[in-house]
Amino acid sequence: GQQLNQSPQSMFIQEGEDVSMNCTSSSIFNTWLWYKQEPGEGPVLLIALYKAGELTSNGRLTAQFGITRKDSFLNISASIPSDVGIYFCAGSLNAGGTSYGKLTFGQGTILTVHP
Amino acid sequence: EAGVAQSPRYKIIEKRQSVAFWCNPISGHATLYWYQQILGQGPKLLIQFQNNGVVDDSQLPKDRFSAERLKGVDSTLKIQPAKLEDSAVYLCASSLALRQGETQYFGPGTRLLVL
Numbered sequence: 001g002q003q004l005n006q007s008p009q010s011m012f013i014q015e016g017e018d019v020s021m022n023c024t025s026s027s028i029f030n031t032w033l034w035y036k037q038e039p040g041e042g043p044v045l046l047i048a049l050y051k052a053g054e055l056t057s058n059g060r061l062t063a064q065f066g067i068t069r070k071d072s073f074l075n076i077s078a079s080i081p082s083d084v085g086i087y088f089c090a091g092s093l094n095a096g097g098t099s100y101g102k103l104t105f106g107q108g109t110i111l112t113v114h115p
Numbered sequence: 116e117a118g119v120a121q122s123p124r125y126k127i128i129e130k131r132q133s134v135a136f137w138c139n140p141i142s143g144h145a146t147l148y149w150y151q152q153i154l155g156q157g158p159k160l161l162i163q164f165q166n167n168g169v170v171d172d173s174q175l176p177k178d179r180f181s182a183e184r185l186k187g188v189d190s191t192l193k194i195q196p197a198k199l200e201d202s203a204v205y206l207c208a209s210s211l212a213l214r215q216g217e218t219q220y221f222g223p224g225t226r227l228l229v230l
Contacts, residue, residue, distance in 0.1 A: 004157075031215060042119070042206050042221025043158065050216065088157050092215075100213045101146060102171060105157025 006089055006106030014114050019076040021109045023089030031092040032065050032072040033103065038085045046087075047074070079113050086110050117141065119222035121207050127228045133195040136225045140188065140209030146170075148219060149182055149192050150206040158206055164190065165213050197229045 006023045013019060023032075031050055035043035047058050049065035049072060056063055062075045072089055089106040120139040128134050140147050145166050150158035161180065163170040167187040175182065179198070184190040194201055204224040210217040 006157075041223050042208070044221070045218050048216070048218070090157070100215060101148065101163060101210060101217065101219065102160060103158075103219065105159070107155070108157055 004089060004091060004104055004106040006109055008109060009107065010110040010112070012112045012114065013079055015080060017079055019079055019083075019111060020073065021087060021089075022071060022073045023091075023106045024071045025091055025104075026070075028069040029091030029093055029104075030069065032063070033090040033092070034061075034063050034072070034074045035088045035090060035105075036085045037088060037108070043088055076111075079111075081113050081115050084111060084113050119207055119209055119220055121205075121222040121225050123225055124223065125226045125228075127230065128197055129230050130199055131196040133193065134197055134227060135191050135193045136205050136207075136227075138190045138192070138207030138222060140190070140207070141220055144209035144211055144220075145187075146210045146213045146217070147184055147190050148208040148210075149190070150208065150221075152204040152206055152224070154203070161192070170213065194227075197227075199229050202227055202229045 003026050033048050034046045036046050037043040047056050047063040052069050053067050054065040060077045064073045086108045088108045090103040092103050122137050147164045149161045152158040161175045162172040162182045164184045167184050182192045204226050206224045207222045208219040210219045
């Protein structure tokens, strides 16, 4: 089945630093999503990407849908302590019919921000 | 607007016992999902409902897991009998409809520990 490899597995950074993480797939997706999960909570959608090559920003977050449709990147600029959490990429084929809504998640990147 | 509600938040049982989880999606959301999130991994889709019908349950271990959404609103997920490897967080999510671009909103999850 489809697998997503997310890297790095964890990051320890100082407040104010920029962060980059990426996700690669063994197969093509036509939707890439980035979620953040905080302790004791469910994942919350940060950014959604629907077109190869698309670059989308949400405040200090920027994500890109890779040209090959097999990868995606998330950047966080000027990190702050509240950025702490686990960041997940997720891909979906969304090719119609019952494929809509089927998300395959990466393993997550644990982000720690030191004040 | 109220989010996805789940109960209980925590459950500890012994192996071979039965357990049930409840989910109340966001009002008006036709699509409901159950995910299993094992510690250190991303969520894995177990079953997907559209109103009261099952869209996909290909990853549901049907010998011990069952789920229903009888009236197309609330849903229950049951495990009978539980195994040690079922220890995980069970996340419920809902979306307005089954189409590309629909955001899945996650509940806080039920944390299950099987001893």
